[in-house]
Amino acid sequence: MTERDPIEFLPQAMDRVEDPDPDFAAELLDQLLRELGEASPDDAVPLPSAEIDDPVHGEPDEQQFKAGSTVQMLPPIAERPSQRPRLGRRAGILTAAAVALLVLGSLAILRLGGDDRTSFDVTSGGDPTAVIQPTAEVDESPDAVPPTPLPTPVAVITPEQQVAIDFLTARSNHDGPAMVALLADDAVIANDYGIFSADDYLGRAEFERLTNTVISDITCEAIPESERVSCVYSFRNDIGRHLRTTPYRAEMIVTVRAGRIDDLTAATDGIAFESDIESFLEWLGQAYAEDFAAVDGEPVFVESIDMQVTADSGAILAARTPEFVTSVEPPILKLLADDPRFSTVLEALERTKVGDGMAYCAIGPSTLFAPTNAAFDRYLAESGGERATVLDDAPLLRSLIVSGVVTMQGPDSLAEQAIDIETLSGRTVTVAAGTTPTVEDIPTLPDATDVAACNGAIHGIDQIYPIDN
Amino acid sequence: MQGEARTSDSTAAQFRAMYQATLPVVYGFLSTRVGGNRALAEDLTAETYSAAVILFKAQRGNEVTISWLRTVARRRLIDHWRRNAVATGAAIKLVPSDPDPADDEISETVAWALAALSESQRQALVLQHIEGYSVIEIAELLGRSPTAVQSLLARARVAFRVAYEEAEND
Numbered sequence: 001m002t003e004r005d006p007i008e009f010l011p012q013a014m015d016r017v018e019d020p021d022p023d024f025a026a027e028l029l030d031q032l033l034r035e036l037g038e039a040s041p042d043d044a045v046p047l048p049s050a051e052i053d054d055p056v057h058g059e060p061d062e063q064q065f066k067a068g069s070t071v072q073m074l075p076p077i078a079e080r081p082s083q084r085p086r087l088g089r090r091a092g093i094l095t096a097a098a099v100a101l102l103v104l105g106s107l108a109i110l111r112l113g114g115d116d117r118t119s120f121d122v123t124s125g126g127d128p129t130a131v132i133q134p135t136a137e138v139d140e141s142p143d144a145v146p147p148t149p150l151p152t153p154v155a156v157i158t159p160e161q162q163v164a165i166d167f168l169t170a171r172s173n174h175d176g177p178a179m180v181a182l183l184a185d186d187a188v189i190a191n192d193y194g195i196f197s198a199d200d201y202l203g204r205a206e207f208e209r210l211t212n213t214v215i216s217d218i219t220c221e222a223i224p225e226s227e228r229v230s231c232v233y234s235f236r237n238d239i240g241r242h243l244r245t246t247p248y249r250a251e252m253i254v255t256v257r258a259g260r261i262d263d264l265t266a267a268t269d270g271i272a273f274e275s276d277i278e279s280f281l282e283w284l285g286q287a288y289a290e291d292f293a294a295v296d297g298e299p300v301f302v303e304s305i306d307m308q309v310t311a312d313s314g315a316i317l318a319a320r321t322p323e324f325v326t327s328v329e330p331p332i333l334k335l336l337a338d339d340p341r342f343s344t345v346l347e348a349l350e351r352t353k354v355g356d357g358m359a360y361c362a363i364g365p366s367t368l369f370a371p372t373n374a375a376f377d378r379y380l381a382e383s384g385g386e387r388a389t390v391l392d393d394a395p396l397l398r399s400l401i402v403s404g405v406v407t408m409q410g411p412d413s414l415a416e417q418a419i420d421i422e423t424l425s426g427r428t429v430t431v432a433a434g435t436t437p438t439v440e441d442i443p444t445l446p447d448a449t450d451v452a453a454c455n456g457a458i459h460g461i462d463q464i465y466p467i468d469n
Numbered sequence: 470m471q472g473e474a475r476t477s478d479s480t481a482a483q484f485r486a487m488y489q490a491t492l493p494v495v496y497g498f499l500s501t502r503v504g505g506n507r508a509l510a511e512d513l514t515a516e517t518y519s520a521a522v523i524l525f526k527a528q529r530g531n532e533v534t535i536s537w538l539r540t541v542a543r544r545r546l547i548d549h550w551r552r553n554a555v556a557t558g559a560a561i562k563l564v565p566s567d568p569d570p571a572d573d574e575i576s577e578t579v580a581w582a583l584a585a586l587s588e589s590q591r592q593a594l595v596l597q598h599i600e601g602y603s604v605i606e607i608a609e610l611l612g613r614s615p616t617a618v619q620s621l622l623a624r625a626r627v628a629f630r631v632a633y634e635e636a637e638n639d
Contacts, residue, residue, distance in 0.1 A: 006633035018497035
């Protein structure tokens with residue numbers, strides 16, 4: 001039994017790997033190879049690029065499979081033992097890990113080898129054609145001086161790549177008109193946060209200028225024999241800096257014809273950006289709903305990250321950002337990282353993945369009774385366990401941690417009446433108010449009680465509590 | 470000549486390599502979303518790789534990435550749901566082939582709980598919470614009104630939580 005809302009776990013099913021029935025896999029491969037051999041390349045009807053794009057939620061992925069790079073490492077599916085369980089979880093996970101490692105390995109080779117993949121770093125304020133340089137560490141501070149370009153330009157870039165780079169450079173320079181000029185008159189913005197028409201880039205450029213958005217680590221790849229270019233990049237803004245969730249990683253795919261972008265799809269990798277924006281809009285909706293009542297003469301819903309960023313709304317969003325970053329605290333996991341007394345519980349939360357639900361503002365709320373490092377050390381001394389062994393023992397670690405985690409219910413503050421609450425482990429505990437707040441008679445640390453996070457609260461305790469068996 | 474017309478051995482080898490390396494990912498992607506309905510997952514997997522065959526025939530096999538396969542798989546799945554939008558009212562229990570979440574993997578429990586929902590409830594949850602579609606987009610995809618989708622989602626969340634709890638307790 002858990003108090004954590006299982007809905008939070010749904011996205012984890014996204015990358016679930018599962019082996020199909022071996023007979024099906026073998027038969028399908030045979031059929032596909034027959035299809036492959038039935039016609040010449042000239043007879044084939046190429047799949048139009050537009051047909052393979054998800055018009056709403058294109059999900060570009062940096063992990064690109066390159067044919068031939070992994071075949072020797074994986075046993076042919078058809079040769080696997082037929083008695084193998086259909087849902088071979090461990091095997092599936094291992095296979096996925098192997099595939100991921102091999103794919104990443106091939107990516108690394110590609111990056112080293114060059115080809116048509118080129119890395120760039122574009123810094124705000126630079127000349128779009130002169131600041132192409134190998135990726136370098138970026139100073140996150142808004143006042144940082146752009147780094148001096150390193151003298152090693154390498155790549156031969158296609159005209160299509162150059163247009164994509166120019167577009168991201170214009171974005172980095174917060175130059176909305178330059179972005180718009182690079183878009184075809186009838187360009188299709190299939191998916192890009194807040195962008196519904198080319199002119200919306202004017203509003204977003206202003207928003208990104210005012211929130212000190214920096215684009216970096218740009219890698220653009222021309223998709224062979226097409227007019228499409230895929231760029232991956234990082235970006236930082238004041239919201240993410242404050243919530244400590246940046247850099248966000250993102251990908252943009254464009255089709256370039258006649259020197260201009262015909263269609264564009266962009267998406268961020270992971271939930272950090274969406275979580276931050278949702279938190280921002282939620283705060284905005286509560287604090288300044290009236291700001292949006294007059295935009296374009298119509299009410300604008302602010303609960304969705306799909307809200308259109310027009311010139312008006314972009315300026316409003318940006319104007320409220322400084323107040324947001326002083327009103328909302330970072331998520332639990334980030335706050336724990338600030339206090340060296342809690343480094344062990346932080347490590348334990350990350351190792352057991354119990355902390356996954358505490359890393360983002362949009363997930364929660366959770367309340368964490370966090371044992372100090374000293375409490376862990378005493379537990380180790382009393383139990384005779386070794387730190388490394390305990391930290392590698394996931395079930396034990398979970399039992400030590402989840403007993404102190406309350407999800408989807410209070411208390412954010414212990415300075416209220418005594419209440420019984422159920423922890424993530426299903427155990428009911430009593431939290432008592434008073435001069436010294438306690439949880440099951442364990443006093444919370446005076447200087448680590450009611451530590452407010454955007455997704456809950458932390459209460460430090462100097463004991464491992466309670467130890468579940 | 471026939472020999473020239475046939476796809477080269479190297480192309481076939483590349484396709485085989487791509488297939489073997491990606492099949493568990495693609496099948497898992499689809500199986501989870503259709504609640505462990507093996508026949509449907511297999512059909513959609515076959516459709517997905519048939520699209521890849523077309524690219525390989527066009528000598529564009531290097532464009533077939535994991536991302537590309539997932540995009541195609543998603544489109545095939547949504548196409549299927551759109552085709553069957555009218556018939557999604559019934560509460561169909563789809564029991565996964567191996568419903569034992571003994572290894573306490575959350576993703577296994579999620580998959581099990583998803584499989585216990587009716588098809589329409591599962592579609593709504595997957596589209597909103599996994600694929601990130603808005604209520605309006607889901608309404609368009611499934612041919613329902615936004616209000617009906619809101620109601621469907623509310624019921625789906627309740628049913629999912631109950632199923633998840635049951636899976637955890639089993």
